[in-house]
Amino acid sequence: MLMPEPDQRVIDRRHTIAATLKTIVPKRCVIDSVESMRAYDADGLSSYRQLPLAVVLPETVAQIAAVMKWCHANGIKIVPRGAGTSLSGGALPLADAVLLGLGKFNKILDIDYDNRCVVAQPGVTNLAVSEAVKADGYYYAPDPSSQIACSLGGNVAENSGGVHCLKYGLTTNNLLGIEMVTIEGEILRLGGKHLDAGDYDLMGVMTGSEGLLGVVTEVTLRILQKPATQRALLVGFDDVTAAGSAVGDVIAAGIIPAGMEMMDGLAINAAEDFANAGYPRSAAALLIIELDGPKIEVDALISRVETIVRDAGATSIKISQSDKERDLFWAGRKSAFPAVGRISPDYLCMDGTIPRRRLPDMMIRMASLSQKYGLRVANVFHAGDGNLHPLILFDANQPGELERAEDFGADILRSCVEMGGVLTGEHGVGVEKRDLMGIQFTEEDLKQQQRLKCAFDADHLLNPGKVFPHLHRCAELGRLHVHKGKMPHPDLPRF
Amino acid sequence: MTEFIPTNLDDVKDAVEYAKTHRQHLEIVAGGTKQGLGRNMTFDGVINLSKMTGIVDYQPEELVMSVRAGTSMDDVQAALDNANQMLAFEPPNMSLALSRGGKSPGTIGGVMAANISGSRRLTAGAARDFLLGFEAISGRGENFKSGGKVVKNVTGYDLSKLMCGSFGTLAVMDEITLKTLPRPETSCSLIIATDDFSQAVATIASVFATPHEPGAAAILPRAIADKAGVGLNSNFVAVIRLEGILISVRDRVGHLQTKFGGEIVKHALSHPLWQSISAGNLCDDSPRDLWKLSCPPSDAAGIIEVISDRYDIEYFADWAGGLLWIGGNGHALGNDLRLAIDKCASGFVHLIRDVGATKDKIEPFQPLAPSIYALHQRVKAAFDPLAVLNFGRMHYGI
Numbered sequence: 095m096l097m098p099e100p101d102q103r104v105i106d107r108r109h110t111i112a113a114t115l116k117t118i119v120p121k122r123c124v125i126d127s128v129e130s131m132r133a134y135d136a137d138g139l140s141s142y143r144q145l146p147l148a149v150v151l152p153e154t155v156a157q158i159a160a161v162m163k164w165c166h167a168n169g170i171k172i173v174p175r176g177a178g179t180s181l182s183g184g185a186l187p188l189a190d191a192v193l194l195g196l197g198k199f200n201k202i203l204d205i206d207y208d209n210r211c212v213v214a215q216p217g218v219t220n221l222a223v224s225e226a227v228k229a230d231g232y233y234y235a236p237d238p239s240s241q242i243a244c245s246l247g248g249n250v251a252e253n254s255g256g257v258h259c260l261k262y263g264l265t266t267n268n269l270l271g272i273e274m275v276t277i278e279g280e281i282l283r284l285g286g287k288h289l290d291a292g293d294y295d296l297m298g299v300m301t302g303s304e305g306l307l308g309v310v311t312e313v314t315l316r317i318l319q320k321p322a323t324q325r326a327l328l329v330g331f332d333d334v335t336a337a338g339s340a341v342g343d344v345i346a347a348g349i350i351p352a353g354m355e356m357m358d359g360l361a362i363n364a365a366e367d368f369a370n371a372g373y374p375r376s377a378a379a380l381l382i383i384e385l386d387g388p389k390i391e392v393d394a395l396i397s398r399v400e401t402i403v404r405d406a407g408a409t410s411i412k413i414s415q416s417d418k419e420r421d422l423f424w425a426g427r428k429s430a431f432p433a434v435g436r437i438s439p440d441y442l443c444m445d446g447t448i449p450r451r452r453l454p455d456m457m458i459r460m461a462s463l464s465q466k467y468g469l470r471v472a473n474v475f476h477a478g479d480g481n482l483h484p485l486i487l488f489d490a491n492q493p494g495e496l497e498r499a500e501d502f503g504a505d506i507l508r509s510c511v512e513m514g515g516v517l518t519g520e521h522g523v524g525v526e527k528r529d530l531m532g533i534q535f536t537e538e539d540l541k542q543q544q545r546l547k548c549a550f551d552a553d554h555l556l557n558p559g560k561v562f563p564h565l566h567r568c569a570e571l572g573r574l575h576v577h578k579g580k581m582p583h584p585d586l587p588r589f
Numbered sequence: 590m591t592e593f594i595p596t597n598l599d600d601v602k603d604a605v606e607y608a609k610t611h612r613q614h615l616e617i618v619a620g621g622t623k624q625g626l627g628r629n630m631t632f633d634g635v636i637n638l639s640k641m642t643g644i645v646d647y648q649p650e651e652l653v654m655s656v657r658a659g660t661s662m663d664d665v666q667a668a669l670d671n672a673n674q675m676l677a678f679e680p681p682n683m684s685l686a687l688s689r690g691g692k693s694p695g696t697i698g699g700v701m702a703a704n705i706s707g708s709r710r711l712t713a714g715a716a717r718d719f720l721l722g723f724e725a726i727s728g729r730g731e732n733f734k735s736g737g738k739v740v741k742n743v744t745g746y747d748l749s750k751l752m753c754g755s756f757g758t759l760a761v762m763d764e765i766t767l768k769t770l771p772r773p774e775t776s777c778s779l780i781i782a783t784d785d786f787s788q789a790v791a792t793i794a795s796v797f798a799t800p801h802e803p804g805a806a807a808i809l810p811r812a813i814a815d816k817a818g819v820g821l822n823s824n825f826v827a828v829i830r831l832e833g834i835l836i837s838v839r840d841r842v843g844h845l846q847t848k849f850g851g852e853i854v855k856h857a858l859s860h861p862l863w864q865s866i867s868a869g870n871l872c873d874d875s876p877r878d879l880w881k882l883s884c885p886p887s888d889a890a891g892i893i894e895v896i897s898d899r900y901d902i903e904y905f906a907d908w909a910g911g912l913l914w915i916g917g918n919g920h921a922l923g924n925d926l927r928l929a930i931d932k933c934a935s936g937f938v939h940l941i942r943d944v945g946a947t948k949d950k951i952e953p954f955q956p957l958a959p960s961i962y963a964l965h966q967r968v969k970a971a972f973d974p975l976a977v978l979n980f981g982r983m984h985y986g987i
Binding site for chain 2: 206207208209210230231252253255259260263264266267271276280282283284285286287288289290291292293294295296297298299301302303307319320321322342345346348349350387388390391394395447448449450451476479480481514515516517518519520521522523527531534535536538539540541542543545546547548549550561572574576
């Protein structure tokens with residue numbers, strides 16, 4: 095993966111720039127020694143590492159604004175960073191860019207039960223919101239797997255999901271308002287404790303923009319009452335196609351489970367070795383189907399789902415009788431990544447989405463790609479919404495294996511798009527899938543997206559090298575061709 | 590006046606190219622039911638999308654429908670009914686409230702462009718939450734798409750959010766892909782008497798602090814409640830709707846009644862009542878301007894108190910108090926509503942129906958702060974630099 099050529103003139107000025115930053119924010123907020131900056135040289139996509147120009151950890155919104163204003167005036171790039179848990183390299187530093195860390199913004203500012211929302215700073219972790227309102231029966235619905243560590247600002251930047259987003263939506267569906275700082279250092283408030291934009295939905299566009307449009311400095315989140323009951327079914331199939339059909343049958347019956355997860359044979363066994371969750375080792379596919387809501391409703395739906403999966407050919411069905419048992423069902427699934435990490439020195443986690451009905455085709459395709467590349471693949475899958483997480487097993491110490499694994503991954507994502515799906519369901523494009531954007535989008539599509547970028551950041555100073563494979567100058571993108579102006583279809587009557 | 594009646598995006602592109610060359614401003618119309626929204630403008634021509642119709646693909650099990658922008662909401666609804674599904678944001682039929690005559694529910698393109706949602710918006714999300722992707726011609730005359738045809742996707746900027754609520758000022762959509770959901774098996778509405786508006790807001794907040802999953806909540810003053818057949822001889826009623834499978838709805842309504850009292854609304858009355866609430870169509874006794882105000886629910890009572898002292902208004906609330914529909918006359922009312930909103934933490938006021946010439950004296954859409962306005966202008970220029978599409982419809986210069 096090639097990053098944009100760093101600007102050597104900026105790198106040469108590193109010490110001067112760091113010194114100036116120390117006059118804009120308190121000295122303790124600037125980290126510029128190489129040893130100390132090591133902690134910031136990668137995010138969750140740890141195969142890519144790069145030391146930043148300097149790290150700035152502001153303590154107030156005014157400081158963020160001042161840093162950005164100065165960087166903008168001096169043509170210095172900025173890479174925003176929350177907790178650094180991105181799986182796609184969204185917070186990967188650049189050699190000629192200031193890394194702007196939001197870690198000190200770790201306070202919940204307002205818990206407002208009258209309006210059912212929480213106002214928090216962007217460095218607060220996702221889980222901390224639910225913890226803060228738990229005693230009163232509330233929670234914050236989006237629950238990315240990294241929720242103990244990932245921060246709310248990062249959740250907005252990546253539009254994070256989680257296993258329950260089938261029923262409760264992604265970050266974008268649970269976000270009411272933001273405060274943001276533009277690259278010019280201007281502080282804007284979008285949305286709030288009310289509903290809907292009333293104008294252009296700029297908050298909607300900021301959500302999932304991967305740090306390319308602005309820096310989020312405050313969020314207002316919708317909170318919900320925790321469902322009274324949660325129960326899960328653990329269902330084995332001896333055939334992946336049957337499991338896929340069962341998922342479709344549940345939804346066709348008008349039931350939207352809180353979560354509906356699938357694992358294939360390799361993932362089942364890796365997880366079982368790791369977590370002893372009682373998974374059926376001989377099954378070719380396993381479904382975890384969780385229902386939540388009032389007890390009477392959950393009990394009724396559990397029995398409906400039981401009938402549906404039995405009719406679809408389930409070979410084993412367990413129904414949780416206690417929260418402890420439900421947690422055990424999930425324990426295997428939630429440890430799937432480390433479990434796979436135990437059976438292979440390294441793995442790559444992919445994140446495409448397909449229309450659910452194409453799952454059997456996808457499994458066949460993956461098996462043949464696995465043969466072609468000589469690498470194993472374990473599959474975990476947010477089955478309800480068609481979001482695949484194939485884990486490609488490889489050994490980085492074997493020459494050429496990382497490249498082979500990456501090529502394998504790219505082929506899987508190509509197949510996702512070919513089958514009517516998309517490159518990323520929840521991990522973001524970042525640097526990881528940047529060069530694949532042309533598979534899903536035409537040049538015109540990408541140019542239009544970049545024109546939006548130009549409206550926010552005309553000099554491409556915010557997080558450059560992410561999301562878009564080619565950086566077009568805004569002046570070039572803005573050029574407009576006007577045709578000679580013949581009336582279209584001059585032969586047709588107009589009235 | 591030129592009228593373009595495209596049948597596909599190539600035709601739309603031709604129309605936009607023509608307008609670019611001749612520096613024309615074009616109006617985008619499909620059903621025309623929402624033409625009354627926004628500023629009064631004159632245009633050089635019209636792009637009429639009423640021939641760009643049809644459901645392209647509908648896979649109920651995938652929860653995905655692709656439909657062309659000019660398709661009538663009646664046709665969309667019929668297809669959804671057939672599969673026992675719904676658009677969960679409960680798109681209302683705005684025709685009656687907008688006083689455009691007729692009962693046409695408009696087109697799906699219009700619903701999405703105006704980001705119009707009904708009562709279930711409170712818990713299920715707005716129109717913008719259900720637009721998964723689209724294909725369009727920008728004001729530059731270029732064909733582009735965004736999003737996808739699957740329910741979970743974070744690839745690239747979420748331009749779907751931008752298209753919803755942009756009132757055709759950025760691009761002309763053709764095929765749009767929506768997320769559908771199963772229709773609840775049944776619903777039941779509970780009415781609870783309260784002495785005043787703020788007590789109604791507080792009661793609803795208490796209902797939402799239970800795990801009984803209310804789905805919609807409105808507040809009706811006595812006169813409106815009586816007329817709708819849900820009066821309780823109290824100054825206000827809070828109307829709470831629960832949805833789901835039958836045994837669950839019965840159980841939850843039972844719990845709420847035990848805790849809050851109240852009466853169950855007759856089933857035959859409930860559906861039309863929520864249709865009217867969703868459409869802002871209860872303030873229609875006499876021809877008045879209609880204002881739509883979105884604010885934090887806890888601020889609504891204060892706004893009503895200030896305004897009802899000074900103006901002869903008719904009003905009710907949806908979205909747990911966070912959406913006020915206010916009927917009343919004169920631009921001064923709008924100015925005072927906006928002053929009241931400025932005192933809240935956040936919100937906006939839009940003029941939805943103008944029975945006189947109120948729009949001559951006040952902007953129908955909430956004016957933007959200078960920095961936000963400047964960003965709007967740059968976003969407009971990114972899509973439509975020559976101002977071909979619905980120029981000035983939302984705001985001056987946009």
